[in-house]
Amino acid sequence: MKNIITLFALLVASLFAQAQDIDIKEIVKRADEKFRGQSSQGTMTMTIQRPSWSRTVEMKSWTLGTEYSLIYITSPAKERGQVFLKRENEMWNWMPSIERTIKIPPSMMMQSWMGSDFTNDDLVKESSLVNDYTHKLLGTEQLEAYPCYKIELIPTEEAAVVWGKILMWVTRDDFLWLKAEYYDEDEELINTEILSDIKQMDDRMMPTHLEMIPQDKPGQKTVMIFKEIKFNVDLNESFFSIQNMKRLK
Numbered sequence: 001m002k003n004i005i006t007l008f009a010l011l012v013a014s015l016f017a018q019a020q021d022i023d024i025k026e027i028v029k030r031a032d033e034k035f036r037g038q039s040s041q042g043t044m045t046m047t048i049q050r051p052s053w054s055r056t057v058e059m060k061s062w063t064l065g066t067e068y069s070l071i072y073i074t075s076p077a078k079e080r081g082q083v084f085l086k087r088e089n090e091m092w093n094w095m096p097s098i099e100r101t102i103k104i105p106p107s108m109m110m111q112s113w114m115g116s117d118f119t120n121d122d123l124v125k126e127s128s129l130v131n132d133y134t135h136k137l138l139g140t141e142q143l144e145a146y147p148c149y150k151i152e153l154i155p156t157e158e159a160a161v162v163w164g165k166i167l168m169w170v171t172r173d174d175f176l177w178l179k180a181e182y183y184d185e186d187e188e189l190i191n192t193e194i195l196s197d198i199k200q201m202d203d204r205m206m207p208t209h210l211e212m213i214p215q216d217k218p219g220q221k222t223v224m225i226f227k228e229i230k231f232n233v234d235l236n237e238s239f240f241s242i243q244n245m246k247r248l249k
Helices: 002-021 024-033 120-124
Strands: 039-050 053-064 068-075 083-087 090-095 100-104 133-143 146-155 165-171 177-183 189-201 204-214 221-231
Touching (some): 024 146, 024 165, 146 177
Antiparallel strands (some): 053 068, 090 100, 133 146, 146 165, 165 177, 189 204
16 A cells, blocks of 8 residues: 555646646647738637627638738628738727728727627737736646646736736647636636637638636626637738728728
8 A cells, every 4th residue: 555655646746746747838829820820811609698689790800920910801882991910019900981991099908709608809819818918737637538738827927917826738649729718806706718619721720619707697698609710921021011001891
């Protein structure tokens, strides 16, 4: 019996030592990069579900690294032509109905995007999961059929971020991001994000179905579905300009 206990203790110590060798920051980086690559171009739908109604928004998107992104709304007709642009730490919204470009201030990054359960910050990822947070491996858990790393992200002191803490679940084999929990500064759970329907999209396997579920609003969620996406396409910084927002079709 004593030998069994000793063996078990050595096994636990060995697993703990291996955990210390894991580059947690690199895991978060690789999971995040599954959705962007060096650049990307895609189409997606967003369905806002409420207890008594739902509506669907269709859009096109372009990204360049982590600093540039652009989203063009293609449907419904009432909102068609709206464009959202992120350049580094700034965000703008072009509204063709009033022919105005509105700059979205940092104070509004936590606001709902187009009435959904995604925030402006979720949309453009103004904050960086890699650079604005410290990372800690809490252990491993099974999600569906996937063994996952459970990772805690705490914002650095100098980071201007909207979340007080994030928990992420990333698969151990392919670094697929399958779940996240978002907490406020008081460590109260605000939103849960569930990622599923893993498919081959261009040159990689990735989740294509995202659900953002608010904790305190029963029957409410927003579903984002990637319809098509191509990575490492030919884009440059000049594409992500205020002038180009008005020219997109």
